[in-house]
Amino acid sequence: METIQTTLQGVIQDVFGLDIKPELTRTDEQFGDYATNVAMQLAGRLRRAPREVAEELSVSLRGALGDQAADITIAGPGFINITLSDAALGAMATGALSSKPRDYEGKTVLVEYSDPNPFKPLHAGHLYTTLIGDMIARLVSVAGAQTVRLNYGGDVGLHVAKSMWAICRDLGGELPEKLAAVPEADRPAWLGANYAAGNTAYEDDEQAKAEIVAYNKRVYALHTDDDHDSPFAQIYWTCRQWSYDYFAVLYDQLQVVPFDRYIPESSVTPLGVRTVQEGLATGVFEESDGAVIFDGDKFGLHKRVFINSAGLPTYETKDVGLSLTKWTDYQFDKSIIITAVEQLQYMQVVIKAIEQIAPEPAQRTTHLTHGVVKLKGGIKMSSRRGNVVTALDILAAAREAGAATGTNPDEATILAAVKYAFAKNRIGGDTAYDPVESIALEGNSGPYLQYAHARARSIMGKATATPVEAVTDFDGGERSLARKISEYPDVMAHAVSDLMPHHICSYLYELAQTFNRFYENNQVVGNDREAVRLRLVSMYADVLQDGLQLLGITAPDRM
RNA sequence: GCACCCGUAGCUCAGUGGAUUAGAGCGUCUGUCUUCGGAACAGAAAGUCGUAGGUUCGAGUCCUACCGGGUGCACCA
Numbered sequence: 001m002e003t004i005q006t007t008l009q010g011v012i013q014d015v016f017g018l019d020i021k022p023e024l025t026r027t028d029e030q031f032g033d034y035a036t037n038v039a040m041q042l043a044g045r046l047r048r049a050p051r052e053v054a055e056e057l058s059v060s061l062r063g064a065l066g067d068q069a070a071d072i073t074i075a076g077p078g079f080i081n082i083t084l085s086d087a088a089l090g091a092m093a094t095g096a097l098s099s100k101p102r103d104y105e106g107k108t109v110l111v112e113y114s115d116p117n118p119f120k121p122l123h124a125g126h127l128y129t130t131l132i133g134d135m136i137a138r139l140v141s142v143a144g145a146q147t148v149r150l151n152y153g154g155d156v157g158l159h160v161a162k163s164m165w166a167i168c169r170d171l172g173g174e175l176p177e178k179l180a181a182v183p184e185a186d187r188p189a190w191l192g193a194n195y196a197a198g199n200t201a202y203e204d205d206e207q208a209k210a211e212i213v214a215y216n217k218r219v220y221a222l223h224t225d226d227d228h229d230s231p232f233a234q235i236y237w238t239c240r241q242w243s244y245d246y247f248a249v250l251y252d253q254l255q256v257v258p259f260d261r262y263i264p265e266s267s268v269t270p271l272g273v274r275t276v277q278e279g280l281a282t283g284v285f286e287e288s289d290g291a292v293i294f295d296g297d298k299f300g301l302h303k304r305v306f307i308n309s310a311g312l313p314t315y316e317t318k319d320v321g322l323s324l325t326k327w328t329d330y331q332f333d334k335s336i337i338i339t340a341v342e343q344l345q346y347m348q349v350v351i352k353a354i355e356q357i358a359p360e361p362a363q364r365t366t367h368l369t370h371g372v373v374k375l376k377g378g379i380k381m382s383s384r385r386g387n388v389v390t391a392l393d394i395l396a397a398a399r400e401a402g403a404a405t406g407t408n409p410d411e412a413t414i415l416a417a418v419k420y421a422f423a424k425n426r427i428g429g430d431t432a433y434d435p436v437e438s439i440a441l442e443g444n445s446g447p448y449l450q451y452a453h454a455r456a457r458s459i460m461g462k463a464t465a466t467p468v469e470a471v472t473d474f475d476g477g478e479r480s481l482a483r484k485i486s487e488y489p490d491v492m493a494h495a496v497s498d499l500m501p502h503h504i505c506s507y508l509y510e511l512a513q514t515f516n517r518f519y520e521n522n523q524v525v526g527n528d529r530e531a532v533r534l535r536l537v538s539m540y541a542d543v544l545q546d547g548l549q550l551l552g553i554t555a556p557d558r559m
Numbered sequence: 560g561c562a563c564c565c566g567u568a569g570c571u572c573a574g575u576g577g578a579u580u581a582g583a584g585c586g587u588c589u590g591u592c593u594u595c596g597g598a599a600c601a602g603a604a605a606g607u608c609g610u611a612g613g614u615u616c617g618a619g620u621c622c623u624a625c626c627g628g629g630u631g632c633a634c635c636a
Contacts, residue, residue: 025575040616050616076578077616117636158635164571202635291634299633302562308634315636345563345631371564372629374590409600419628424584425572429565430629438570441598444572451598459595494575506573507585516599525595558596 004034004065004082011060016042019093026487032071032081033089033483039078050078059128089470089479094535097542101496104145107333110326111137111147114251114259115339117154119163121192123251124373125340127391128431131422132370133338134256135501140336142550143496148260148330152322155240156223157263157315161216162198163191165208167235170194176234188246191239206372218311223266250391253413255531256552265318265324272321273313276306284356298348304349309355317351320357327361334364336499341369341428345529369498371430394418394433398552402434409439413447416553420446422506423551444509446553447546452512456541457557460534464526467535475529477518481536484514488543492550508547515540 005024012018019355020038020281027035039054046053061080062072071083084092113133116126133149141147154160171178182190192199201208229235251258268309276292279285280376285292290309294316296302306317326335339347347367355362399417402409409417423440424430473481487507494501525531545555 023575025577028578031578032582035578040577045615120636154636162635288633293633303633305633310634312634314634316633340630341564342630343636346636348563350607360627369564427570432571434571434585440585442584443598446599448598455598461622462595502573503597507582513583517601519595520592520600523595527595 004057004068007064008036008038008061009055009453010093011057011064016046017058017059018042026490027079027081029480029483031075031079032073032083032340034084036080036082037078039074039080043078054080061188075448084184086474086479087470087472089482089486093482093539094471094489096485096539097546100144101489101493103139103493103496104334105143107145108330109140109145109147110330110335111140111338112150112152112326113137113338114151115153116151116243116245116247117159118240118264119155119160119191120195120243121188122247122391124375124389124391124394124433125253127250127394127418128370128373128389128422129340130254130256130413131419132250132427132501134254135423135550136336136499137257138550138552139496139499139501140334140493141292145334148332149257149474151259151262153262153264154315154318156219156266157197157268157318158212158216159199160219160236161197161212162202162240163217164175164198164203164219164232164236165212166194166198167191167239168232174231174235176231176238176525179235187242188390191243191246200444201436217459219310220269225270230274238432253255254419255394255554263322265322268321268325269313269318269323270321271317272317273307275320275324276313276317279353279357284353286336290409294353298350299352301349301352302345304353306353316350316353317345319347320354323351323354323361323365324358325516327358332361332364332368336362336366336368338368338370341371343367344369345413352510352514356421359388360473366499368427370427374430374432375434394435397435402439404436405439405441407441409447410559412554412556413559414439414449416446416450416548418446419551419553420505424503426500426502444505447513449508449548450553450555450559451539452515453544453548453555454557454559456515456544458535459524459531459537462533463530465530465534467538468531469531469535471535473532475532477522478529478533481514481518481540484511485536485539485543488547495550504547504550508544511540511543511547 005022008022008024009273010023012020021038022038024034039057040050042053045048046194057073057078058074062069065330069082070085073081075081104174111133114126114130116122122165124502137147143299168174198212202212205527219236221227222233222236228435276285280292285294285306291305293303293305293306296304304316305314307313326332350365351365395414398414402414402417419437421433422431424444439447441447471482491507495501522533524537525529527533548555
């Protein structure tokens with residue numbers, strides 16, 4: 001595509017003396033392989049009829065492309081349609097896997113996602129951000145980035161105080177030895193229940209609220225005093241570790257790429273506080289009602305508190321510390337942060353505040369948001385309520401739906417089902433998760449694509465011929481398949497530039513459909529053209545495998 | 560009240576400003592084939608792309624206003 005686009009650009013320069021980068025798009029198979037609307041754009045500037053411009057361009061283009069193009073036609077209001085020669089298309093298809101996007105060549109890209117808080121449950125939203133984040137990190141990696149996967153979590157703050165308050169009440173006092181009575185398997189649920197209890201008490205009970213506020217100061221003090229010995233500290237550090245252990249269980253089950261670094265909020269808090277205090281002196285931040293705020297109103301945003309009137313840093317200040325820590329530790333070219341959409345406007349204020357202090361890291365930061373996870377039926381999952389749908393519940397639901405199919409899917413298939421179900425929708429909107437559909441044996445699902453891959457590998461196993469090296473001519477449905485395979489680099493480029501994994505899903509499913517159409521009417525093994533067709537089947541399987549890998553989905557040879 | 564996101568087939572969703580005909584999957588209906596793994600293929604029904612204007616040679620896509628849903632708006636994260 002590069003070369004055809006470059007050629008076209010040169011032709012426009014030669015014919016009209018204009019230096020523009022023409023749009024070149026894939027088009028309907030009935031029209032050709034590529035189309036450009038550049039004649040219509042030029043027509044206005046040249047004050048000439050679009051078809052006339054197209055005519056003139058196509059003559060020169062034909063000469064410039066030589067035997068790369070089999071046909072160049074003009075259609076509709078002035079589209080130039082280009083049909084590649086079989087040899088050119090064959091070469092493009094066989095090269096599909098070696099042509100990767102290079103957007104991030106030599107760049108350091110940080111990807112922060114998952115971000116679970118210790119002392120709180122891992123809800124369905126965490127599963128979503130973890131899977132999406134893993135995929136986006138894979139996308140930037142394939143485009144050449146030095147990728148750093150970061151996981152950030154709140155081990156200090158009011159939510160911890162709420163939990164600690166309820167935990168101490170549950171234990172009958174600050175009695176760390178009583179933690180041993182909580183069975184290992186019950187720890188996550190026990191922590192979650194205590195968070196919920198603490199949260200309820202904070203909202204409903206004035207006295208409890210005052211106590212929790214006091215606990216909050218004590219939790220911060222544990223870090224500033226480096227206290228690991230007091231009974232309160234022992235409870236805190238033990239329960240924090242239990243949370244981390246529980247996170248590890250989820251990541252292990254999901255088989256996502258391990259994080260390079262887990263950054264606890266407590267570790268970036270001092271830097272954040274120092275920075276905000278300095279900013280107070282320089283006028284970036286200001287005092288208001290005893291708190292330190294950033295006046296986002298001045299930037300068309302809104303005001304937010306960075307240090308509350310009790311003198312404690314809020315999440316905002318910690319995010320300042322986090323950003324500056326990332327910047328000093330990695331000197332990144334790009335920093336991607338993936339969170340739920342609720343944090344969108346919050347994050348805009350924080351990034352704007354950081355920009356006043358350190359413009360570069362702020363400008364290199366991209367905040368991507370995903371919507372809410374709903375179960376089929378439209379129920380939102382909230383961590384404030386007791387009956388939370390947890391991340392592990394989603395996996396369990398998929399396993400249950402899988403068992404109900406009677407096909408006994410293995411864990412690889414279950415994971416494919418869940419990952420694909422979350423990957424196939426554009427991030428940004430809400431997602432309705434339907435376990436039954438996700439595990440479905442037919443239709444646009446992860447297991448379908450895994451099966452499509454296994455089936456192709458099986459055909460190759462049965463074959464006796466040696467696949468040809470280069471495909472130079474096509475017969476029957478072969479061309480359509482090769483054409484679809486050749487689109488893969490464009491699809492990757494699109495997914496990388498948009499940071500949108502779902503483009504990969506749409507493509508892989510279309511690819512599988514294209515293959516099935518081919519396969520229905522074209523015998524492979526034993527056919528005169530077996531050697532050519534085997535090559536196509538092999539490229540198809542390789543692309544499927546490669547694309548699934550970008551989504552973090554395995555492609556077993558048998559299932 | 561203000562800000563941001565979203566309204567596309569019964570449901571879940573794709574859709575780079577372009578092509579006589581807006582696409583998939585599920586569901587519904589009808590066919591094919593004694594299968595190189597049928598978890599398939601072919602076809603039908605199903606849409607005023609929320610509404611009304613505007614920009615453009617051309618709008619599901621861009622702009623404006625409304626309607627409907629969601630989220631956020633200082634001491635939570």
